Amino acid sequence: MALQATPYKVSLDISDMDRGVYETVKVTVARHPSETELRLVARIIAYAIFYHEHLAFGRGLSDTDEAALWQLSLDGQIEHWIDVGQPDADRITKSSRRAPQMSVLAYGNTRIWAEKLLPKVNDLKQVRILALPEPEHAELASQIGRNIHWGVMVTDGVLYVSDGDSQVELTLQELKAAQ
Known part of the structure; x- marks a missing residue:
């Protein structure tokens, strides 16, 4: 019998000062079932950022x-493709x-991945790559439950994620x- 996906209820109060959202x-x-807490949190953060x-x-x-996420136009065309993790250059090129x-x-540890990847995708003009800081990302992942209510404020490229009891700066x- 195949394992089922686990639903997480997520409520985000997004204040993105950089984009006016x-x-x-x-x-x-x-x-x-095979997704880690780190990847789940990265997807939720990506949702807030973009x-x-x-x-x-x-x-x-x-x-x-x-x-992992995508923005579709009203007629179903992909306007923005968003991946999380460390995709290879072929996937980024194909997606772009x-x-x-x-x-x-x-x-995760993005240093070696970035050193190998960036020369291969540097000419792709529509591609933007951001990296989450490892310790803060891991801290958020260790605190998640099945019901997540975060206040996410973005200003000058810094995310402040608050759950009411604590705040993590990324x-x-x-x-x-x-x-």
């Missing part, structure tokens, strides 16, 4: 042809051909800017 959103996020009213979670791990905007939110590292 102020929204309260409630979503249910399915966690694949929030748009047409942004949706893809099937991710269960369908490798889909993004499917959407006018492509972003990666990397996590300084995003921009490894590659879109041109």
